[in-house]
Amino acid sequence: MNEKLLEIKNLKTSFRIEDQYYAAVDDVSLTVNENEVLAIVGESGCGKSALAFSLMRLHNRAKIEGDILFKGDDVTNYSAGQVNKLRGNEMSMIFQDPLTALNPLMKIGDQIGEVLLLHKGKFSNLNRKQKAISLLDKVGIARPEHVYEQFPHELSGGMRQRVVIAIAIANDPEVLIADEPTTALDATIQSQILDLLNELKENMNAGIILITHDLGVVAEMADRVAVMYAGQIVEVADVHALFGMPQHPYTRSLLSSVPNAESVDSKLHVIQGIVPSLKNLTREGCRFRSRIPWIDESVHEKSPELHEISPNHFVRCTCYKNFYFPDEKKEDKRHGIS
Ligand SMILES: Nc1ncnc2c1ncn2[C@@H]1O[C@H](COP(=O)(O)OP(=O)(O)OP(=O)(O)O)[C@@H](O)[C@H]1O
Numbered sequence: 001m002n003e004k005l006l007e008i009k010n011l012k013t014s015f016r017i018e019d020q021y022y023a024a025v026d027d028v029s030l031t032v033n034e035n036e037v038l039a040i041v042g043e044s045g046c047g048k049s050a051l052a053f054s055l056m057r058l059h060n061r062a063k064i065e066g067d068i069l070f071k072g073d074d075v076t077n078y079s080a081g082q083v084n085k086l087r088g089n090e091m092s093m094i095f096q097d098p099l100t101a102l103n104p105l106m107k108i109g110d111q112i113g114e115v116l117l118l119h120k121g122k123f124s125n126l127n128r129k130q131k132a133i134s135l136l137d138k139v140g141i142a143r144p145e146h147v148y149e150q151f152p153h154e155l156s157g158g159m160r161q162r163v164v165i166a167i168a169i170a171n172d173p174e175v176l177i178a179d180e181p182t183t184a185l186d187a188t189i190q191s192q193i194l195d196l197l198n199e200l201k202e203n204m205n206a207g208i209i210l211i212t213h214d215l216g217v218v219a220e221m222a223d224r225v226a227v228m229y230a231g232q233i234v235e236v237a238d239v240h241a242l243f244g245m246p247q248h249p250y251t252r253s254l255l256s257s258v259p260n261a262e263s264v265d266s267k268l269h270v271i272q273g274i275v276p277s278l279k280n281l282t283r284e285g286c287r288f289r290s291r292i293p294w295i296d297e298s299v300h301e302k303s304p305e306l307h308e309i310s311p312n313h314f315v316r317c318t319c320y321k322n323f324y325f326p327d328e329k330k331e332d333k334r335h336g337i338s
Contacts, residue, residue, distance in 0.1 A: 003071075005175050005207040006032040006055070006091075011066035013047075013054045015278065021063055022278040024050040026231035028066075032175060032207040037197075039210045039222035039239075041254065045275040047231040048211045049096075052177050055209070056093050057083045070175070088118030092173040096180040098160035101167075102152040108136070108163055109148035115170045135166040139196060158189035165193070169200060176200065177209045182217065194221055215258050219243060224312075227251045230275060230287040233306065237313040247315045249295070249323040250288045256325065286317040294326050295319060 011028045014021035024047045032038050040048050053059050055068055057075070068075050075086060087093075095101040103111055112132040116123055123131055129148070136144035139162040152160055161181065168176060178197060182190040194217060201208055210221055218225055218239070225242045227235040227250060235248040246252045253271045273291045281287065286300035304317035 002033040002035050004031050005034050005071060006030075006209075007067070007069040007072075008055070009067040009069070011051070011054060011068065012064070013050050013059065014063045014065075015050075016061065016063075017279055022281070023283075024062075024231055024278055025054060026283070028228075028231075028233055030226055030233065030236070032209055034174065034207050035201060035205045036223045037201060037208045037210050037221050039212060039218040039225045040228055041213060041215065041218055041225060042228035042250075043213060043254075043271075043275050045277070046228045048228055049179055050231075051228070052093065052179050052209065052211055055177060056087060056091065058093075085118065088115055089171045090173055091175040091177070092168040092171070094161075094165055094168045094176065094178040094181045096183055098157065098164045099152065101164050102160060104152055106151070107148070108150055108152065108155075109133075111163070112136070112148075112167055112170055115167050118171060131170075132166075135170055136163070138169075139163070139166045140192065141166075158185055158192070161185060161189070161193060162196075165196060169204070172204055173206060174204075175207050175209070177211070179211045180213075181210075182214075183212075190217075197221065215255065227254070230281055232287060232316065233314075234288065234316045235314065236306075241310070241313050245313075247309060247313075247320040248288075248317070249292050249320060252323065252325075253291075286319055288317075289319070292319075292323065295323060 008028060008030045011025055012023050013025035014023045028051060030038065040051065042048055054062070054064050064076065070086065070090060075083070078086065109129065109132050112135060113128045116128045116131055133144045133148055136147055141147050141159060141162050147155065147159070155163065181197070182193050185193065197208060198221065200206060212218060222239045225237060225239055226233050227248065229250045235242065235251045242251065243255070246255050257271055271291060282290065285302060286304050289297065289300050299322040300319045301317045306314040306316050307318070308314050
């Protein structure tokens with residue numbers, strides 16, 4: 001069995017809006033194992049980035065409660081110095097937008113070198129340069145010696161994202177958090193970057209948290225998937241179970257809103273409404289209920305729990321048992337599951 005690298009227990013991240021705190025991540029518990037990609041999916045505004053930033057301790061004004069255990073050690077108690085060491089070495093993050101992640105005034109080589117300075121073993125100046133060039137080579141950058149001397153604006157979007165990945169993997173992190181790593185890229189580059197992440201998982205035995213709203217990317221990359229809605233995890237399962245037997249109404253709605261080979265002749269489902277803003281979020285009962293108004297209110301739990309409906313497959317709220325799409329006949333709504 002693969003070792004547990006990260007254990008997130010009852011994590012709650014709240015932001016202050018007009019004198020009050022509102023939780024953007026609300027009681028989230030998850031684990032990430034070595035050599036595993038855990039995907040976190042959900043619409044914009046459901047709390048994915050707030051979760052990732054909390055894990056990396058990158059929020060400076062949020063209130064964070066709960067535990068984040070890295071190999072059993074609670075990092076929420078770490079001093080700023082300890083967090084900095086952890087961030088550069090054991091845990092690192094690939095950010096959504098390479099242009100904001102890179103310093104426009106610094107040469108690529110210097111930016112990689114800066115991260116290598118944090119390395120446990122430390123490198124001499126010459127070794128740092130060699131290591132930086134080998135990292136650029138590893139992420140598939142042609143003429144790495146030349147790129148080492150360039151500035152971010154001289155590179156294409158795909159190359160910049162590769163540089164961001166090179167920086168993230170510079171110190172062989174055990175946990176890598178990739179927040180929408182391919183959103184800004186075109187399809188060909190996207191698939192090259194995903195291949196690269198897959199290689200890293202295999203070669204470094206790393207645990208990867210992949211945050212995305214792209215279900216195609218999830219199907220291709222993930223071992224397990226956590227579906228997030230309004231700050232909560234509503235379903236977690238092995239990737240095959242999640243795509244093969246999705247249960248929560250939100251998961252089913254997300255999957256039905258994406259075209260695939262079977263949906264060519266059928267209508268795609270449009271999820272009604274939007275993710276509510278933090279301030280307007282109803283926190284009592286099933287948070288998804290306002291978006292499925294055709295489902296009888298009585299089928300929702302008062303305080304929805306995550307239920308293990310089969311080994312390692314968890315679903316929040318029992319409403320999944322009675323869910324159907326408006327254009328489905330009520331009697332064949334659950335494909336035989338009731
Ligand atoms: N610093 C902040 N202060 C106040 N509210 C915030 C802050 N950061 C995020 N939020 C709010 O928290 C909620 C979750 O935001 P978050 O960015 O985590 O969503 P997301 O799922 O990552 O969306 P996207 O896919 O667009 O990045 C949103 O309602 C957002 O407006």
